[in-house]
Structure formats: C-alpha cells, structure tokens
Amino acid sequence: MSPSAAPRPAQAAPADPSLSLFQLLDPSVHADPHPFYRRLREEAPVHWDPFMHTWVVTRYEDVHTVLHQFSADRTPNPDQMKALGLPSLGPVADVMAKQMLFLDAPAHTRLRKLCSSAFTPRRVEAMEEQIQEIADTLIDAVIDRGQMDVIADFAEPFPAIVTAGLLGVPREDHGWLKAKSADFAEMLGNFQHNPDRVHRVLKSVAELTDYFRDAIRNHGDRPGLVRSLVEAEVDGNRLSEDEVIANTIVTMVGGQETTTNLIGNGLLTLIRNPDKLAELRDEPHIIATAVEELLRFETPSQHTARIAHADTEIGGRLIRKGEAVMAVMASGNRDPRRFADPDRLDLRRTENRHLAFGWAAHFCFGAALARMEARIAFTTLLRRLDDLALASDRLEWRPNSGLRGLQALPITFRAVGAAA
Numbered sequence: 001m002s003p004s005a006a007p008r009p010a011q012a013a014p015a016d017p018s019l020s021l022f023q024l025l026d027p028s029v030h031a032d033p034h035p036f037y038r039r040l041r042e043e044a045p046v047h048w049d050p051f052m053h054t055w056v057v058t059r060y061e062d063v064h065t066v067l068h069q070f071s072a073d074r075t076p077n078p079d080q081m082k083a084l085g086l087p088s089l090g091p092v093a094d095v096m097a098k099q100m101l102f103l104d105a106p107a108h109t110r111l112r113k114l115c116s117s118a119f120t121p122r123r124v125e126a127m128e129e130q131i132q133e134i135a136d137t138l139i140d141a142v143i144d145r146g147q148m149d150v151i152a153d154f155a156e157p158f159p160a161i162v163t164a165g166l167l168g169v170p171r172e173d174h175g176w177l178k179a180k181s182a183d184f185a186e187m188l189g190n191f192q193h194n195p196d197r198v199h200r201v202l203k204s205v206a207e208l209t210d211y212f213r214d215a216i217r218n219h220g221d222r223p224g225l226v227r228s229l230v231e232a233e234v235d236g237n238r239l240s241e242d243e244v245i246a247n248t249i250v251t252m253v254g255g256q257e258t259t260t261n262l263i264g265n266g267l268l269t270l271i272r273n274p275d276k277l278a279e280l281r282d283e284p285h286i287i288a289t290a291v292e293e294l295l296r297f298e299t300p301s302q303h304t305a306r307i308a309h310a311d312t313e314i315g316g317r318l319i320r321k322g323e324a325v326m327a328v329m330a331s332g333n334r335d336p337r338r339f340a341d342p343d344r345l346d347l348r349r350t351e352n353r354h355l356a357f358g359w360a361a362h363f364c365f366g367a368a369l370a371r372m373e374a375r376i377a378f379t380t381l382l383r384r385l386d387d388l389a390l391a392s393d394r395l396e397w398r399p400n401s402g403l404r405g406l407q408a409l410p411i412t413f414r415a416v417g418a419a420a
C-alpha cells in the first residue's frame, strides 16, 4: 500500500491542536516549552501531527532510534520545490542538496570523511588561545559599563569571529557573515514559511556562494578551513568547488546560531539558578560537565527532521516509508526514563549522554569546537563579571521554533575587582 493511500491512525480521531508542534509558534510556549514536551511524552510519545503532516517523537529512546535509522535526505530538489509552489527556492535547495546535513550514506560518508580530514581535532586545539583572546576582547569593550546585552555584545559576535578565524576569511567580515548566516538559518530549524523573507534568503545564499567562490579562487593562499577543504583528498577523492562552498556554508551557519543560543540560554539558566552560578564561579574545574548539563537542560537546537526509509514500528505506531518525522531532542533530554530528576539542573551530572548534538552519522561536526567555545565563554564571563542580574523581567525569544534563543539578554554586573 502506498504511504498516502491509508488514512493515518490519528485522522480517525478528532485532531487535538493543543498537541501540535505548531504550539511552539505561541510565544508563551516557546518561552518555556518543557510542559508542552512533557505532555507529548506522556500522552502521545509517537504522535501523528495532522497540522504539520509529520510524526513527532519526544521520548529519548525514540528520538535516538529516529536519528539512528531514518533518512536525513529531506531537502526537496528544485523540481519538487516547483511542485510545492516554491520554485524560487530552487537555488537554495540546490546548495542544501550538496550539504552533508541533508545526505545519506554513501554520499554523506564520502563528504563527511573529506570534511573531517580538513577539520581535525588539532585544528580545534590550535584555536584555544585565539578564542580566549576573542572572549576577553569582547568583555573589555563592556567592562566599564556595568551593563550589557549578552546576546548583541557577546553571544553573537563571539562565535562569528571564531568562525571567520576557522574558515580563514578576514575577521572584519564577521558581522556580514553573521547576518547572512542568520538568513540561511531561517531554512533550518524553522517550520513557519514566511514568503516575505524568501527573497532575502535567496539573495543571502547567492551572496555567500559568490563570497566563498572568491575566497577559493582569489585568496586560496589564506590558511583556514576553506583552503583545507579545497585541498582535502581521501583515497584519491576530492570535493568539487560547489561542494566546498555548500559545506563551508553549512559549517558556518551550524556554528553560529547554535553557539549563540547555548551561551545566551546557558547564562540565563545560571542567573535563574544563583546557587549553581555560585558553584561554577567557585569551582571552575567543573566547567566540562556544566557545559554538557546546559546543553541538555536548554537544548539550543530543539528538533530535527527525518524521513522513514521503510515501514518502521516505533512505540507501537507504524510509521510508513516516506513519511516525515520530527525528532525533538530538547524533549528527549528531559525524559525521566533516561535522566534522573531531569528538570533539576546538576552541573556535576556525569550520566549525561544528551541528544543536543544529535546522534549517529550526523552527530554535530563542530561539537569539539562548540564545547571549547562554551567552556571559554562561561568561565571568562564568570571570572570577569560579578553580581550578574537580569536588567529586564521581560525576555523576548527569537521566532525560530527549532534554533531556540533569546532576542536580547540585558544584564547588569560589577567588574570583578571593582569596589562593590
């Protein structure tokens, strides 16, 4: 039977809009999605969402299964875009179709091997001193003010400057690259289609493509990831220029919004838990487990999509070949079946194999760098700023249901060493 021939089980019963993932578009749910995720985990853990036309899985074990077994090849090709009535997005789909994030083996294995040969652990380790210097320079710029917007003054520029350094493009381009990444990120992690923004996304993808083509052709002598990707060779295999460009874009975008959100959401969590903030300030050696706990507790990349390769039963429900599934990592990370006392922030938690970086073949390509950036960001903020307090009781979240982060995080502080 074809996937579309049979009615979905849930269609027989009246659909319950309060269980739809569309709830995340409600600002009050987005501000604290955990009660909504808890409800899904308990009442409908493998849920056919008729409003989104996708399955939604929210328990740890099911998210894990989906990330392990299902297909990541989910980008409509230009012809399918046309059929969906979105022909103008064809050029964006063209770039996405060459990015490792949207491919299955063997195409994914080939790309990931080549890209990994360029993005080695040694390259990440070598960046530590430079990353520390970037963190300190950003704090120097605000230290005398006694107040800052953590997002605009630190969490956004920090990974943007780090990424420019990683890629080997001029540091001063970081603001422009950040703005273009934010446009591309609208295509990731987001399920509200905003036709007004299509033109802008298209323009940004075209500009990024031109920018990196120029970097390859005219500045190929600059050391950095772009040059290493051009030179990468595994078993006589190399990346085409278009593949280098597409995967430079996904690496750049993947490394920005997420890291910004980890720093912003993480610092907010610490400020809301002053005993934990004090614990980390007094015992900075617990930073490694603290970063893992902040990734679990307020997962920066909340969900991702997959397609069923074949008819598959999960949690007693039959997901048919070709159907879409949303795997909600942020919910799996609070599943009491997997984590003891999951709603408690425990900066020393050691049993913590969270899903924040995904799992299996598509496990985050930049996890080592993200962990280093987070360690340096939190320890530098706490080492240099004391008496952290929210400067506003109204917090606004960005309208992206997947890449969940704050629009702004205004705080007041006292410079460490300054008189109280």
Ligand code: HEM
Pocket: 100, 101, 102, 112, 250, 251, 252, 254, 255, 256, 258, 259, 262, 300, 301, 304, 305, 355, 356, 357, 358, 359, 361, 362, 363, 364, 365, 366, 367, 369, 370
């Ligand atoms: C806190 C920071 C980060 C978080 C939470 C995060 C999260 C994730 C997640 C959940 C995935 C898997 C998506 C899926 O399976 O559909 C992923 C993949 C990826 N990430 Fe990250 N990421 C972070 C930082 C970074 C950084 C710093 C880079 C690059 C420098 C990066 C580059 C990538 C790339 C290229 C992929 C695709 C890997 C593949 O498909 O094989 N990420 N990331």
